[in-house]
Amino acid sequence: MKVVTGVIGNDIHVVANRLIDLSLKARGYEVFNLGVNTYLEEFFDAVIETDADILLISSLNGEAEGWGREVKALKAEYKGLDKLIMMIGGNLTVGAGKAEDIIPKYKSYGFDLVCHQIDLNTGLDMLADYIKEKSA
């Protein structure tokens, strides 16, 4: 399956991004990594261009919330993204925050899988389960 990934906004924390790239490849995905400092349009453009099945966004510096609000509106402008699996993970709030508050919020933005401060491998296992479930 094809995955577009990257780090959203003015965030230059690249370490998790590199690990995600490696781990996705190790799990057999075809990966299009846009790297750090990537804006929402760039993500959707890449999904269209590559015909990706999954969009996996990282945010480490807590700024994702500001971008999250715009996801639905922007996605609606593109066509054929109905079956796109949308996933986000990393540090999804500034300062400390609770997963039970954060997850519903991001789900309402249109994300299928929300991984606040969840370890990468756990997150990718969740993704695999989700794909299996959906195709079953």
Next chain:
Amino acid sequence: MKVVTGVIGNDIHVVANRLIDLSLKARGYEVFNLGVNTYLEEFFDAVIETDADILLISSLNGEAEGWGREVKALKAEYKGLDKLIMMIGGNLTVGAGKAEDIIPKYKSYGFDLVCHQIDLNTGLDMLADYIKEKSA
């Protein structure tokens, strides 16, 4: 002036006692040091025997309170102790405690100077001031 000193009760913390011995001597006192593990009677006996002006008691392990209550009664059994300056210092309670609670309590036991967790030199300065005041 003559000082009787020592550590009260089953307390074997000797370090402060050694320092008190040295410091009193350095300040010109004649010192009778009974050491650690000394009971109340032994203190008063020594004061009588040596005709001491000052009784300086240490307690480090917090047990002094139990002994303190008996001071007045016991002192009354001896004669000629009216002019004795009574001082106590160290760690005057088990666990944490506030000086504002501890000082009045020990004063009511009959101590003239009460030094809870007060540094030795400060305490001995207080003693010198007290002596000066009294003789003025």
Next chain:
Amino acid sequence: MSLLQEEREIILGNQYVEAFDFAEVEDFVKNANKELFISHHFKHSNKMLVQPRGGFPTYKKQFALYEFFVNANVDVLPLTIDSNTRLNDYKTAARMLRLSEENDVDMLNGYPLVNHGYRTTRNMITHFNKPVSLRHGTPDARLLIEQAIASGIFDIEGGPITYLLPYSKNFPLDKAFLYWKYVERVCANYSQLNEPINRESFGPLTATLVPPAITIVIQLLEMLLSLEEGVKSFSVSFAQQGSMMQDIVTGHVLKKLARHYAEEIGCGDASIHLVYHQWMGAFPMDPNYAEQLISIATVIASMVRADKIITKTNQEAAGIPTKEANSETVANTQYSLRILNGLPDITDEQEEEILTAEVMAIMEAVFNDPADTLWRKVFNCIKSGIIDVPFSPHIINHNQMITIRDDNKNIRIIKRGKVPIPDHCFDYEKAQCDLSKDTTSIVNDIIHDIGIMQ
């Protein structure tokens, strides 16, 4: 009028800057209290200087932060600049500063020095009369540095490489070199008036599996670029790497080669200092553990004989630390330094030899680049991958070098990419690691190694 002076007048003519009185500033620097100069403290103090991190938008909050730090017995105060100022967006900074002042909420993640202006800022700095270190991350710091020095800030962190490769995806590297050349010159000129202005390089880079050879090369190059413009006091730096012995060896080689190359270019009269950063990589979430990590970093800094230590807090993994947490770290670090006694003076000869050979080989490759000036040589070498910083997000960086940790947690190079690591060194590095594993295991090792302090 010199070209530099012409450029300065243009830069300082910026609409967001209060009128800049060159003569008054010169006069101020000339007569400034020696206490404000970290170079003066380096000369006369025989203890490691302790410097925290921290910056707030409003004057009031920054002042309060400094009061906390002074109570905690700080040696060097930090002034961390907000990210709008770092991107030269003084307009946004002005707006956010106003909002912060009016609503008592922090709308900026640092102190917008240009908007506050040097007259105001100088009041605060001379009030505390402690050396202040400017921490930013600005590729074009020309205006910022002018204001900083005019304010009494005589310790300037950064450099064209260390403030770019870890912090930026696509700011043009060649421009960064030119903008920093201006900074060096301004610092050099002011250095003639009183004690020298100190420049400091940012050794931690990405704080993630950067091998010491790369760290040292970049430290040396930024130092040379600075000294050749006339700077007389320079701090090279690096961050805790995860192995005490590797830190000690790194410290030795860095000091030794800094001296060596400074003399090589005829700048042996400059004084060179060593700065150590408490762990800069991924922190444990548990604040108790973070506390141990910081405390151990202080022990290692002492073993390394650093001249200054830059602290972290036990809140690092959670978010931006409070002033309380920040000043607690200062007091704790000072206490630790007081009780660290009888530290042995040691090294590992073989490790020193290997590391020295690696650094000198890369330096030689840089010097052999055909370009006419040092900054162009360095530019070319970064572009061609002769200098390659693991986990740099910058598009110009090659990202071909791969490092992992050996059994003693030393960072080892297992793929050198285009970096001219000599064969015998490369063989030594690889021999320390178990490379018989499959790729997946090695990737898992790398992930593990990034998180070793967690």
Next chain:
Amino acid sequence: MSLLQEEREIILGNQYVEAFDFAEVEDFVKNANKELFISHHFKHSNKMLVQPRGGFPTYKKQFALYEFFVNANVDVLPLTIDSNTRLNDYKTAARMLRLSEENDVDMLNGYPLVNHGYRTTRNMITHFNKPVSLRHGTPDARLLIEQAIASGIFDIEGGPITYLLPYSKNFPLDKAFLYWKYVERVCANYSQLNEPINRESFGPLTATLVPPAITIVIQLLEMLLSLEEGVKSFSVSFAQQGSMMQDIVTGHVLKKLARHYAEEIGCGDASIHLVYHQWMGAFPMDPNYAEQLISIATVIASMVRADKIITKTNQEAAGIPTKEANSETVANTQYSLRILNGLPDITDEQEEEILTAEVMAIMEAVFNDPADTLWRKVFNCIKSGIIDVPFSPHIINHNQMITIRDDNKNIRIIKRGKVPIPDHCFDYEKAQCDLSKDTTSIVNDIIHDIGIMQ
């Protein structure tokens, strides 16, 4: 029946003791799970074992403490005994235990093992299935040790010197030697049934300016007194002294000479371990500082290559620590040990030579005492001041040796009293210090040196 067995039956016939089933206990030890033996862990674990301190009166509270410790990933559990039991006053202990159980207040400062009895205590110990270390301070520990081993406690701290000179004013020293001889024999006998019972000496002594030579001599002598009775696993120990280098040197010399003297008396088959105590002297009041101190102690323990570390808490200066504070320290120490990587293996040859010569000279003086048995020789030497422990409150101790700290905070002997420190060593020790000062300044230095970690 052997004389020892006769004595055992008398001791165990004590009215406060539940009926002691010798055969059952032997059987229990023979079949006990190897996990309960610290000697087994020393053999098979390649990490430093972490052991906290702690004891509560009731079974329930002790159980809860152990649960906390196990959650914090403890390696060795402590069982600290109350002071009535230490003075063989089982009657008072029984009364206080009843009061503690009825009113949910702690009326004892430790666990009254004899009153609880071995059947009850064994339930707890086998439940957790971790090695337990018995910590007391009892001159006559015969009954206590029988109960401890019957409970599954196979690590026994103490000794006739180390549990007497720091803890007592006038308990007769000769009796202590005889009582401990009994303990050694019982331990030796049980050691033949399964893994060996481990004995541990209490190296910290008064924790106040004790010079390493005195600490080491006493460690060696208690070890020899134990090995000569047939004990096969012994831990020598010492506490953080205030100078990293002095600790490292002390560790080296202690290990080296322990091996040497064990072989000398034909007990080279015994296994000998090194235990390091986090700072045991006067603590800083500030819990943050205490935290740094403890954390630095862990670094030093690692440099010393200790086999076990015994922890303190950041509440030490304030009072008896809570179970929360105690288990936090365990977790923190385990974390620190995990992140301490690439530690150099070092020593200071000259210091090692001097210290070795001092220890061997004192040991020689002990062996040259005309008495017929080792314990009598040791007794005579303490009495005559050949062994002299600074700040011991015991009347038999000479208190003529005076020590201060040099510039690197090493403890140095400036008055040797009757201790046969060789002249060249004594000259060396004095040469490290500034002795030109007047008495008052030296006294002030001593006061300062006692409080150096504050």
